[in-house]
Amino acid sequence: MRATFxxxxxxxxxxxxLTMTLAVIITVAVSLxxxxxxLLVRAQVSTMKDFWFDKVEVSIFLCSKGSDTPSCAGGAVxxxxxxxxxSDLEGLRPLVEEIYYESKAEAYERFKEQFxxxxxxxxxxxxxxxxxxxxxxxxPTQYDVVASxxxxxxxxxxxxxxxxxxxxxxxxxxxxxxxxxxxxxxMLVVTVLLIVNxxxxxxxxxxxxxxxxxxxGASNFYIQLPFLLEAALAAAIGAVLAIGGLVLMKTIIVDGxxxxxxxxxxxxxxDAIWAIAPIMLITGIALAGLAxxxxxxxxxxx
Amino acid sequence: xxxxxxxxxxYANQQRPALDDVSLExxxxxxVFLVGPSGSGKSTFLRLVLREEQPTKGQVxxxxxxLNRLSNWKIPALRRQIGTVFQDFRLLPNKTxxxxxxxxxxxxxxxxxxxxxxxxxxxEVVGLEGKEGRRPDELSGGEQxxxxxxxxxxxxxxxxxxxxxxGNLDPGTSVGIMKLLDRINRxxxxxxxxxxxxxxxxxMRRRVIELDGGHVVRDQSRGVYGYAR
Ligand SMILES: Nc1ncnc2c1ncn2[C@@H]1O[C@H](COP(=O)(O)OP(=O)(O)OP(=O)(O)O)[C@@H](O)[C@H]1O
Ligand SMILES: [Mg+2]
Numbered sequence: 334m335r336a337t338f339x340x341x342x343x344x345x346x347x348x349x350x351l352t353m354t355l356a357v358i359i360t361v362a363v364s365l366x367x368x369x370x371x372l373l374v375r376a377q378v379s380t381m382k383d384f385w386f387d388k389v390e391v392s393i394f395l396c397s398k399g400s401d402t403p404s405c406a407g408g409a410v411x412x413x414x415x416x417x418x419x420s421d422l423e424g425l426r427p428l429v430e431e432i433y434y435e436s437k438a439e440a441y442e443r444f445k446e447q448f449x450x451x452x453x454x455x456x457x458x459x460x461x462x463x464x465x466x467x468x469x470x471x472x473p474t475q476y477d478v479v480a481s482x483x484x485x486x487x488x489x490x491x492x493x494x495x496x497x498x499x500x501x502x503x504x505x506x507x508x509x510x511x512x513x514x515x516x517x518x519x520m521l522v523v524t525v526l527l528i529v530n531x532x533x534x535x536x537x538x539x540x541x542x543x544x545x546x547x548x549x550g551a552s553n554f555y556i557q558l559p560f561l562l563e564a565a566l567a568a569a570i571g572a573v574l575a576i577g578g579l580v581l582m583k584t585i586i587v588d589g590x591x592x593x594x595x596x597x598x599x600x601x602x603x604d605a606i607w608a609i610a611p612i613m614l615i616t617g618i619a620l621a622g623l624a625x626x627x628x629x630x631x632x633x634x635x
Numbered sequence: 636x637x638x639x640x641x642x643x644x645x646y647a648n649q650q651r652p653a654l655d656d657v658s659l660e661x662x663x664x665x666x667v668f669l670v671g672p673s674g675s676g677k678s679t680f681l682r683l684v685l686r687e688e689q690p691t692k693g694q695v696x697x698x699x700x701x702l703n704r705l706s707n708w709k710i711p712a713l714r715r716q717i718g719t720v721f722q723d724f725r726l727l728p729n730k731t732x733x734x735x736x737x738x739x740x741x742x743x744x745x746x747x748x749x750x751x752x753x754x755x756x757x758x759e760v761v762g763l764e765g766k767e768g769r770r771p772d773e774l775s776g777g778e779q780x781x782x783x784x785x786x787x788x789x790x791x792x793x794x795x796x797x798x799x800x801x802g803n804l805d806p807g808t809s810v811g812i813m814k815l816l817d818r819i820n821r822x823x824x825x826x827x828x829x830x831x832x833x834x835x836x837x838x839m840r841r842r843v844i845e846l847d848g849g850h851v852v853r854d855q856s857r858g859v860y861g862y863a864r
Pocket of ligand 1: 646647649652653671672673674675676677678679680
């Protein structure tokens with residue numbers, strides 16, 4: 334094997350077919366970029382899921398003075414009712430993991446904190462906000478046990494499960510992410526087709542060389558290697574560009590724009606990027622190698 | 636060296652066989668002319684020896700191997716022992732004379748020290764010393780064919796196959812090429828050459844195999860081009 338000879342063949346091949354090579358590089362970059370972005374969104378969704386499901390709680394809102402649900406007919410919750418609810422909740426351990434009581438004053442503080450930049454704060458008074466028990470379940474899917482035990486009880490206005498809201502939210506995110514992945518897959522198929530075509534043109538434009546190589550007894554491997562390497566190199570360059578794009582996306586969009594604006598949730602870290610990058614690189618090279626391999630088997634036989 | 640045993644070749648989508656039940660043997664060191672009208676099967680015969688084609692029926696033995704049973708990955712090794720020359724030279728236009736010859740060695744993985752040594756040697760054998768830096772379009776047809784012969788011979792093959800090597804050359808130049816092929820033959824290489832050039836065949840007085848419609852109609856040692864002239 335003469336490495337310098339093969340290297341110069343690869344260089345010549347790439348230069349001779351410069352526009353096609355550029356097309357391959359750009360297509361690989363775009364399709365792998367999309368692919369990587371959809372993986373990143375997936376990582377983001379799972380980060381958010383971990384973050385949020387860890388925080389979900391069942392909220393039991395207690396009656397205030399103006400509540401108009403039937404269970405609040407007796408007016409605001411009494412101290413006896415409140416103590417009874419608390420001890421009943423204690424009785425549900427170990428399903429109930431943590432119980433946290435939030436008074437009207439605390440609810441107001443939290444509200445002020447959450448909407449501190451919004452004029453809505455000025456229109457809400459402490460007495461308008463309900464006091465509540467926040468309950469954390471060891472198994473959030475067992476929400477119904479809590480709901481059936483407390484819903485409609487005197488002194489309780491409403492039992493709320495945040496998980497239901499989150500589930501809907503994550504369903505929508507999951508759908509979007511699936512669409513992104515499908516688009517990326519279609520792009521990857523397009524990329525393979527383009528590489529196949531590029532290889533065909535390359536094999537045709539070098540048929541003189543390859544026919545002489547065959548005649549003088551060059552091995553298939555030797556005849557095909559420059560083509561394989563060219564495809565793999567173009568794909569690798571495309572993949573590196575795509576990874577660069579992903580890094581930019583993380584620094585500019587995630588860290589620069591999203592994270593400062595949406596501080597209440599967690600965003601993907603760099604570990605996700607470094608996990609996705611090699612997948613992109615390997616996918617790119619494998620696609621090109623595969624496409625080239627099948628083309629060459631057909632067009633460059635002994 | 637080369638043995639055809641009841642070989643029939645029918646190309647795909649063709650009714651008439653290009654070669655029909657051909658049996659013959661070519662010994663080591665022979666110089667053989669293949670003659671016959673156009674379409675009689677001369678090129679087909681040579682392609683079967685190179686295993687560019689496979690027989691429809693019968694067996695082709697080359698250098699002790701039955702080519703039907705030769706697996707694909709062993710074909711390159713076979714071809715390294717067979718040099719080939721064609722009517723149309725088949726040189727790479729963007730490479731110099733020396734590079735064209737070196738190419739044949741590079742692609743079979745020969746070390747560059749070896750290439751630097753043998754390329755000038757073989758160019759001297761074919762009479763191209765001093766022209767190693769020229770490109771094919773700066774050479775006459777005869778000189779281009781000498782480059783092709785140098786490339787075919789640089790590995791000192793056991794067999795040299797030439798398909799109408801003088802087909803594109805004028806008679807004077809052809810004589811020079813024939814002298815060169817004769818010299819290569821005397822160096823020990825078996826030469827099988829197809830031709831339409833009666834003068835050359837008549838002058839050389841070597842074995843002549845005549846094909847017609849895929850049949851061997853004459854096989855004569857020290858033969859001439861045809862009876863009818
Ligand atoms: N690749 C092919 N596919 C189908 N038929 C072919 C093919 N090559 C040759 N033939 C046919 O086989 C027969 C023999 O062809 P071949 O090329 O061996 O003749 P030839 O003796 O070399 O002729 P020429 O002197 O014109 O070169 C012809 O009838 C030709 O049409
Ligand atoms: Mg012919």
